[in-house]
Amino acid sequence: MDVSVIGSGYVGTTLAACLADLGHDVVAVDIDEDIVTRLNEGEAPIHEPGLQPLLDAYTGSRLRATTDYDAVPETDLTFVTVQTPSREDGSIDISAVEAACRDVGESIAEKDEYHLVVVKSTVIPGMTEEVLAPAIEAASGKTEGEGFGLAVNPEFQAQGSAVQDFMEPDKLVLGTDGDDRALDLLANCYEPLVVDWDPPVVETGRREAAMIKYANNVFLASKISLINELGNVCKEYGVDSYEVADAMGLDDRIGAAFLRSGAGWGGSCFPKDTAALMAAARERDYEPELLGQVVAVNDRQPLRMIELLERHVDPSGERIAVLGAAFKPGTDDTRGTRSRPAIEGLLERGATPVLYDPTEAAASLASEFDGVEVADSAADALEDASGAIVMTDWPEFSELDAAFDAMADPVVVDGRRIIARREGLMYEGLTW
Ligand SMILES: NC(=O)C1=CN([C@@H]2O[C@H](COP(=O)(O)OP(=O)(O)OC[C@H]3O[C@@H](n4cnc5c(N)ncnc54)[C@H](O)[C@@H]3O)[C@@H](O)[C@H]2O)C=CC1
Numbered sequence: 001m002d003v004s005v006i007g008s009g010y011v012g013t014t015l016a017a018c019l020a021d022l023g024h025d026v027v028a029v030d031i032d033e034d035i036v037t038r039l040n041e042g043e044a045p046i047h048e049p050g051l052q053p054l055l056d057a058y059t060g061s062r063l064r065a066t067t068d069y070d071a072v073p074e075t076d077l078t079f080v081t082v083q084t085p086s087r088e089d090g091s092i093d094i095s096a097v098e099a100a101c102r103d104v105g106e107s108i109a110e111k112d113e114y115h116l117v118v119v120k121s122t123v124i125p126g127m128t129e130e131v132l133a134p135a136i137e138a139a140s141g142k143t144e145g146e147g148f149g150l151a152v153n154p155e156f157q158a159q160g161s162a163v164q165d166f167m168e169p170d171k172l173v174l175g176t177d178g179d180d181r182a183l184d185l186l187a188n189c190y191e192p193l194v195v196d197w198d199p200p201v202v203e204t205g206r207r208e209a210a211m212i213k214y215a216n217n218v219f220l221a222s223k224i225s226l227i228n229e230l231g232n233v234c235k236e237y238g239v240d241s242y243e244v245a246d247a248m249g250l251d252d253r254i255g256a257a258f259l260r261s262g263a264g265w266g267g268s269c270f271p272k273d274t275a276a277l278m279a280a281a282r283e284r285d286y287e288p289e290l291l292g293q294v295v296a297v298n299d300r301q302p303l304r305m306i307e308l309l310e311r312h313v314d315p316s317g318e319r320i321a322v323l324g325a326a327f328k329p330g331t332d333d334t335r336g337t338r339s340r341p342a343i344e345g346l347l348e349r350g351a352t353p354v355l356y357d358p359t360e361a362a363a364s365l366a367s368e369f370d371g372v373e374v375a376d377s378a379a380d381a382l383e384d385a386s387g388a389i390v391m392t393d394w395p396e397f398s399e400l401d402a403a404f405d406a407m408a409d410p411v412v413v414d415g416r417r418i419i420a421r422r423e424g425l426m427y428e429g430l431t432w
């Protein structure tokens with residue numbers, strides 16, 4: 001099939017490369033010329049394991065990039081994968097999706113055949129029908145369901161495992177409201193993957209598809225906040241919450257995944273999707289009290305780390321190592337990182353945070369503040385520091401061992417259970 005993908009960020013680039021791997025001819029459309037140039041040179045614009053080999057294999061053959069929407073009508077279907085950030089009040093900003101849909105609409109105005117538009121960006125239920133469909137209709141002069149179709153097909157990939165998550169998904173969710181042509185095109189597009197991996201395919205309505213995405217993310221965020229709450233209580237009773245979680249996870253009804261307690265959840269989506277769903281609920285006069293507490297527990301975790309540190313050292317005027325800036329290992333993304341509130345807390349107490357991350361994330365996060373130093377290595381960050389907090393579970397942090405001996409005060413608060421206890425080190429696990 002010929003497929004266009006609008007937006008070449010984390011989701012769009014992975015999708016475009018993976019669809020090429022499934023055998024489709026793919027054109028990636030982005031308004032950012034730099035991204036388009038890099039993609040056409042076969043260079044991944046994002047850090048994602050397994051992506052570069054796909055770009056090496058297909059760039060210039062089954063995969064090309066452009067800034068020009070004229071490529072869209074030549075294709076059978078178009079995935080929209082542009083960003084849906086939070087507004088100041090937490091509600092979703094779908095202006096980029098709307099703009100992309102308008103441009104897709106304009107581009108297909110002269111096309112004679114039916115064209116399918118697939119919303120992959122995360123959007124609140126109802127927005128596809130109420131905002132995006134009219135935008136495409138106005139721009140194309142066509143009627144939805146006749147000249148074009150509009151489906152919702154949310155994405156569940158996680159950063160750092162996006163290629164594998166695409167190729168081996170837990171499920172495919174196809175929201176078409178029973179539009180047979182839309183369903184046929186989507187089914188054809190995914191057919192090679194279904195043949196190869198055989199995931200459950202959920203055929204559903206567009207509102208349901210949109211809600212499934214939010215439900216997934218807020219459930220996972222809630223699961224982490226619940227294990228963090230339990231972990232905080234465990235800590236007070238001298239109980240190892242990881243042993244507790246391991247045993248809990250043996251119950252099939254609970255499941256072992258996402259039970260790692262610690263510094264909390266960050267990233268580009270859990271914070272924004274939780275906020276967007278809460279704002280959407282409030283718009284309909286429903287107060288989502290549990291979700292409010294899920295966020296509150298998450299907000300508290302980095303600050304608890306500093307309180308634990310203060311049990312051993314007064315950070316005022318001291319250099320405190322902050323290990324990890326990325327919101328999780330395997331990425332240089334600092335969106336929603338728990339290191340941000342931890343740094344704020346240290347600065348408020350008059351400390352000098354010395355930040356290290358194996359990626360560009362350290363420089364990028366430090367540039368948001370005055371008074372944060374960036375270290376070249378974890379060992380450099382620890383040298384002469386009067387304490388350390390561990391925010392990201394980068395595997396290299398498990399091998400620091402003797403580097404802790406160079407600290408002025410060897411106190412470490414581990415927010416990710418990655419540091420081994422050792423003689424002479426005052427070790428505090430956040431939830432164990
Ligand atoms: N990042 C992730 O791992 C996941 C993200 N999502 C959702 O997918 C959507 C996209 O997220 P990301 O890929 O992280 O965003 P991103 O910010 O990495 O990428 C968005 C891309 O769209 C481009 N763009 C913006 N407006 C455009 C337009 N009118 N025409 C063409 N290109 C345009 C931007 O230049 C950018 O390259 C969001 O709704 C997000 O919630 C869903 C699952 C996973």
Ligand SMILES: O=C(O)[C@H]1O[C@H](OP(=O)(O)OP(=O)(O)OC[C@H]2O[C@@H](n3ccc(=O)[nH]c3=O)[C@H](O)[C@@H]2O)[C@H](O)[C@@H](O)[C@@H]1O
Nearest residue numbers: 155156157158159224258259260264265266267269327328
């Ligand atoms: O909508 C999205 O963007 C994506 O959001 C998450 O993916 P991602 O944000 O890339 O990362 P996760 O691996 O889910 O981790 C999120 C945060 O939770 C934290 N976490 C995760 C698991 C755990 O047990 N404990 C824990 O604190 C991580 O450290 C990280 O800060 C979801 O896992 C994806 O399914 C979803 O598609």
